[in-house]
Amino acid sequence: MMAINVTAHQQVTVVEVSGRVDGMNAGELGGAIGSAIDNGGIYLVLDLSQVDYMSSAGLRELVNSFKKAKRAAGDIRLAQPSERVREVLEMSGLDTVFRIFNTQAEAVASY
Amino acid sequence: MHKLRVPGVIDQVRVACDFVKNLAHQAGMDDRFMFECELSIDEICTNIIEHGYQHNGADKSIEIRVEMLPQVWRFTILDEAPRFNPLITDDPDPSQPLDEREQGGWGIYFVKQYMQRIAYRYENGRNCLVLEKALPT
Numbered sequence: 001m002m003a004i005n006v007t008a009h010q011q012v013t014v015v016e017v018s019g020r021v022d023g024m025n026a027g028e029l030g031g032a033i034g035s036a037i038d039n040g041g042i043y044l045v046l047d048l049s050q051v052d053y054m055s056s057a058g059l060r061e062l063v064n065s066f067k068k069a070k071r072a073a074g075d076i077r078l079a080q081p082s083e084r085v086r087e088v089l090e091m092s093g094l095d096t097v098f099r100i101f102n103t104q105a106e107a108v109a110s111y
Numbered sequence: 112m113h114k115l116r117v118p119g120v121i122d123q124v125r126v127a128c129d130f131v132k133n134l135a136h137q138a139g140m141d142d143r144f145m146f147e148c149e150l151s152i153d154e155i156c157t158n159i160i161e162h163g164y165q166h167n168g169a170d171k172s173i174e175i176r177v178e179m180l181p182q183v184w185r186f187t188i189l190d191e192a193p194r195f196n197p198l199i200t201d202d203p204d205p206s207q208p209l210d211e212r213e214q215g216g217w218g219i220y221f222v223k224q225y226m227q228r229i230a231y232r233y234e235n236g237r238n239c240l241v242l243e244k245a246l247p248t
Contacts, residue, residue, distance in 0.1 A: 001125075023157035024121050053146075055153050056217040063209065084146060091224055092217055093205030 001025065004032045006041075012108045013041030018050030021058035030061035033076070034068060042074025045107040049080035059092055066098065075099075079107040113177045119168025119190065124156045127175055131186070134177055144247055147225040148184070151242060154218030155188050163192025163238070183227065186242040195238060196231045 002019035013036045021029055036044060046062070048054075066076045077099045081089060089095045101107035115130045117123035128149045135145040156173055164171055176187040202223070203216040223229060228243040 022153060023124055023161065053149075055150060055157065056221060057157060059217060060214065063214075067209070088150075088221065091205065091221060092203075093207070097209050 002028065004029060006032060006036055008041065009108050012043045012045055012111050014045045014047060014104065014108065016047040016050070016104075020053040021051055021061075022053065022055045023057040026055075026057040026061045029058065030065055033061075033065040037065070037068050037072055037074065042069055042072040043111045044069060044074065044076045045079055045101075045104060046076055047079045047104045047107075048082065048085050049104070050082075051085050052082055054085045054088055056088070056092070059088060059094060062094070062098075075111075077101060077107045077110060079104040113179075114174065116172050116174045119160050119164045119171040119173050119192075121157070121160050121166070123173070124153055124160065127156050127173065128153050130175065131177065134179075135184075138179065141247060144244070148186070148244055151222045151225050151244075152186065152188070154222050155240060155242075158197065158218050159188075159190045159192060159238075163190055163195060168192070183243045183245050186244070188240045188242070189237045191237055194233050196233075197240065198229060198231050 002017065002021055002025045005016040007014050015033055015036065017029060033044065069076045079101050080103055081100065086095070099110065101110060113134055115127060117126050131148050131152050132145050135148055152175065159173055160166065160168055171191045174189040178185040197219050200216060202220050203212065222242065226242045227245045230241045232239045
């Protein structure tokens with residue numbers, strides 16, 4: 001139901017997620033991002049274009065991952081959240097916390 | 112009235128979501144109505160499993176009842192966790208800086224944004240949360 005693909009684009013780590021992110025698998029997403037940060041990939045782009053559903057459990061992992069990246073002097077920037085994901089980001093005020101870009105390429109280029 | 116009873120474990124949340132989505136789909140509801148109902152059921156059930164049952168609810172249940180009334184759909188969610196009214200906690204503040212935020216509370220906050228009425232009662236040894244969602248006009 002959820003797939004995660006992590007790739008390196010020079011100094012930027014791109015995490016592409018697809019499917020549904022909820023209480024059942026949000027920890028898996030947090031773990032994947034956390035591993036990338038532990039391995040030195042502190043400049044991250046999270047491509048959410050293929051995520052059609054995210055509950056508060058998913059947002060919690062995004063926030064924890066964001067804090068972890070910031071502690072390592074890095075950042076997590078979001079690319080192309082779907083309408084539904086953008087809606088939950090806005091409801092929780094996280095649209096003003098994360099830098100959000102229209103495309104993955106723009107998010108990568110922002111570093 | 113439609114009714115579903117599932118064990119209180121995390122992988123059953125999707126079963127509960129599919130139950131509600133299928134009812135909405137069969138009734139011809141639009142995507143927005145389905146999404147708002149699905150997210151609400153997801154958040155309530157996940158809270159019960161994580162906090163009420165402390166991830167130890169395999170021998171306990173969550174029961175979901177759906178009443179399709181002329182003006183609203185009424186969802187009644189019952190669980191056997193210790194008595195707890197989720198409506199007594201303060202709402203989180205979306206404008207608060209991240210460092211000052213308490214973790215948690217967002218699930219029920221989302222439900223409050225999407226439902227027109229929420230009520231809690233404790234009856235026959237079960238927590239009982241009633242949500243009402245107005246039908247699209």
